[in-house]
Amino acid sequence: MKKTVRLRVNGLEQEVSVATHHTLLDVLRREFKLHSVREGCGIGMCGACTVLVEGKPVSSCLLLAALAAEKDVVTVEALGRQGLHPIQQAFVDHTAFQCSFCTPGFLLTTKALLEENPAPTPEQVKAYLAGNLCRCGSYMKIMDAVLDAARRLQPANANAT
Amino acid sequence: MRVFFGMRDIDILEPRSVEEAVAALAQHGDEAKVIAGGTALVLMLKNQLVSPAYLISLGRVPGLDGVTYGAGVGLRLGALASIRQAETSAVVRQHCPTLAETFGKVANVRVRHAATVGGNVSEADYASDPPCVLVALRARAVALSPRGRREIPLTEFFRDFYETALAADELLTEIVVPEQPAGARQSYLKFVTRSSEDRPCIGACAWIDLDEAGVCRELRVTLGAVAGKPQEFAEAEALAAGQRLGPDLIGQVAQYYAEHIDPLSDARGSAWYRRRMAAVFVRRAIEQALGAGGEV
Numbered sequence: 001m002k003k004t005v006r007l008r009v010n011g012l013e014q015e016v017s018v019a020t021h022h023t024l025l026d027v028l029r030r031e032f033k034l035h036s037v038r039e040g041c042g043i044g045m046c047g048a049c050t051v052l053v054e055g056k057p058v059s060s061c062l063l064l065a066a067l068a069a070e071k072d073v074v075t076v077e078a079l080g081r082q083g084l085h086p087i088q089q090a091f092v093d094h095t096a097f098q099c100s101f102c103t104p105g106f107l108l109t110t111k112a113l114l115e116e117n118p119a120p121t122p123e124q125v126k127a128y129l130a131g132n133l134c135r136c137g138s139y140m141k142i143m144d145a146v147l148d149a150a151r152r153l154q155p156a157n158a159n160a161t
Numbered sequence: 162m163r164v165f166f167g168m169r170d171i172d173i174l175e176p177r178s179v180e181e182a183v184a185a186l187a188q189h190g191d192e193a194k195v196i197a198g199g200t201a202l203v204l205m206l207k208n209q210l211v212s213p214a215y216l217i218s219l220g221r222v223p224g225l226d227g228v229t230y231g232a233g234v235g236l237r238l239g240a241l242a243s244i245r246q247a248e249t250s251a252v253v254r255q256h257c258p259t260l261a262e263t264f265g266k267v268a269n270v271r272v273r274h275a276a277t278v279g280g281n282v283s284e285a286d287y288a289s290d291p292p293c294v295l296v297a298l299r300a301r302a303v304a305l306s307p308r309g310r311r312e313i314p315l316t317e318f319f320r321d322f323y324e325t326a327l328a329a330d331e332l333l334t335e336i337v338v339p340e341q342p343a344g345a346r347q348s349y350l351k352f353v354t355r356s357s358e359d360r361p362c363i364g365a366c367a368w369i370d371l372d373e374a375g376v377c378r379e380l381r382v383t384l385g386a387v388a389g390k391p392q393e394f395a396e397a398e399a400l401a402a403g404q405r406l407g408p409d410l411i412g413q414v415a416q417y418y419a420e421h422i423d424p425l426s427d428a429r430g431s432a433w434y435r436r437r438m439a440a441v442f443v444r445r446a447i448e449q450a451l452g453a454g455g456e457v
Contacts (some may be wrong), residue, residue, distance in 0.1 A: 001170040020171045020216070021206065042207070044200055044272055045358070056245075056274040062203045063275065066173050067196070067220050109270070130358045131269020 005069040009034070010078035018065040025049045025060040028075060036076040036104040040133070047132030050105035051075050057112045076104035079111070087111055087149040096145035098136035106132050110146050119150055169212045175221050179305065182222050183332050187307045189215045190329040196220075197241055198275040200268075201284045225279070225334055230256055236338040240279025244291075245270065247278050257338060259347040259366075263294045266351045269358045279333045282318070285325045285390070288360040288429070292319060293385030294349050295336065296393065297368040302327075303335040312337070319390035344378065345370045348449035350442050354429045361386040362429035363438050367446035369406070377401045382414065382443055387424045387435050394421050406451060415443035 001020045006013055009032055016031050028034045028051070037060055040048035044059040051060045052074040079085040084092065087110050097103045106129065113120060113128045120128070125146050134142065174193075176182040186193060193215040196202050205211045219225065225241040230252040238247055247253055248264035267273055267281070267290050281291050282302060296319070301312045304327055315336075318326050327333060341347075347368045354362040364385030370378040380401035384392040397417035404410055419440035424432040 001172055003173060020173050023203065043204055044268070047269070047271065050271060053275075057271045058275045059200070059271045062200045062272075064173070064196075064199060064203060064216075067199065067218055112270075128270055130356075131271055 003066045005066050007032075007065070007068060007073065008070065009073045010075060016065075020064070020066055022065050023061050024051065024063045024065045024068045024073070027065040028060060028073075034075045034077055038101060038104070040101070045131070045133070046102070047105040047109065048102055050108045050132070052108050052112060055112065055115065057109045074108070076107050079107060085111075086152045087114070087145075090145040090149035090152060091142075094141045094145040094148060095138075096141040097134075097138055102132060102134045102136075106134070106142055110149060113146070114150055114153055118153065120146075122147065169214065171206075171213065171216055173216045173218055175218045177221050177223075179222055179225065179332070179334065182217060182219060183305050183307060183330075185215075185217045186332055187330045189217070193217050195283070195332065197277040197280040198243065198272075200272045200276040201280060201286065226277075228253060233340060234337070235340040236260075238278045238336040238338065240277060240283075240333050240335055242278045243274055244276045244278060244281060245273040248273060257298065257341065257347070259349050260291075260294055260298065260338065263290050263349045263351075263366075266290050266349075268360075278336055282315070282336060283325060283327060283333045285319050285321075285323050286360075287322050287389050287425075288386040288427075290349070290351055290361060290364050290385065293364050293383040293391040294347070294366045295338065296391045297347065297366040297381045297383040298338050298341065300336050300338045302333055303337060304328075304331040305334050306331040316393075321389040324389075342370050342378075344372060346450050348446050350446045350449065352438060352442050360429065363387060363435060363442050365439075365442040365446040367443070367450040369401075369447070369450045375405060377404055377406050380406070380414070380447070382418060382446065384418060384422060384439060384443065386429075387422050387439060389425075392418070392422050394418060397421070406447065411444050411447045414447065415440045418443045 002017050003020055004017050006015050018027050028037045038048040040046035042061050044062045049060045050057050053071050080088055109132050174185050176185050194213040196216045197219045225239045227239040228242045228250040229237050244264050244267050253261040296315045300315045302318050313326050349366045351361045352363040353359045366383045368381040380398045397414045419436050424435035426432045
């Protein structure tokens with residue numbers, strides 16, 4: 001069954017016809033061509049399909065597209081519109097990836113983390129990012145990048161970055 | 162994984178009030194599934210474990226996401242409060258820190274943001290953390306149907322794997338965690354055998370009410386993830402009443418649980434292993450509860 005829904009993705013509203021059983025992940029990739037949103041496990045475990053819905057990280061593979069109507073959906077494409085976002089720059093500076101399949105999910109989860117908790121401890125970073133898997137094993141560098149991004153985003157450091 | 166949801170067409174209904182939701186459920190009953198966060202149900206749909214004709218989404222139903230505390234009532238967790246809300250709620254942390262921590266142990270932060278308290282309880286997943294703690298706290302589920310409102314003690318709510326006491330036309334609207342006695346302290350230990358964000362191999366909750374002299378008035382121990390529903394053995398708990406909880410007595414209770422559970426085998430541990438770990442984690446949960454919530 002098809003349903004016409006109004007989705008708001010990266011600030012742009014668009015009416016799309018979606019099958020009721022399609023996930024937001026399917027629709028973001030097929031209709032919106034947002035290929036930063038990736039299917040890893042398909043069961044909410046790996047974090048590769050992370051998007052922000054109303055500012056909160058969720059697994060787009062577990063969210064029916066029809067039920068995301070009229071909510072603010074953000075993918076990593078919206079982060080770097082005016083040059084790299086400080087979190088992205090920190091990931092680049094620390095080479096916090098190898099194949100980069102997991103990177104968009106890590107970036108968005110980090111963004112949500114730093115909005116909730118601007119100065120997390122390494123333990124808090126681990127707890128928040130525990131559900132994002134990097135099969136290349138770049139965790140140490142990701143940790144460095146997240147902590148560095150937190151420093152860069154502190155208001156006192158805004159001019160320094 | 163491009164597994165789609167079988168051939169059946171699903172219609173999504175989006176009631177705008179609790180009354181509309183109850184009416185929709187009454188009308189479609191067995192043909193419908195209620196969906197909130199969807200983290201469990203979408204998985205079941207993908208794997209064709211359920212194939213409803215209707216999904217009744219609670220996403221537009223207002224007023225069911227409160228997390229409040231009332232003196233004499235206890236904590237009231239709206240069915241649509243997210244697991245994350247319950248985990249980070251100041252009133253849950255203040256009045257029942259163990260419960261807040263338990264919600265914080267569910268899956269990962271994405272699932273906790275999307276999944277709801279009501280969804281977690283009504284799914285009745287055997288390998289989920291909150292049910293066994295909520296049973297130990299003697300929480301109650303509030304259910305609405307055209308026949309009215311009823312409260313179901315969680316000790317009777319969980320029936321078996323994914324089976325609850327909810328009738329087909331009943332909507333879970335709230336979980337009430339009653340005020341706990343002043344001397345009560347709890348612990349919840351989640352034992353995982355794979356990665357940190359995995360479901361538990363064993364979840365052990367100990368709830369202990371001590372008098373001023375440190376003598377146990379009442380002990381409750383619930384074990385999650387070992388069987389179809391949280392396991393509790395009154396005979397073992399009774400051993401502790403009126404006693405000081407020393408190593409021998411704690412060991413006896415732990416041994417009773419290990420011997421009397423009928424453990425399942427799954428990817429997180431065999432029945433043999435679960436039985437042995439049950440003895441360890443019942444003991445540790447009691448020890449930890451004794452060390453928490455005031456001097457002993």
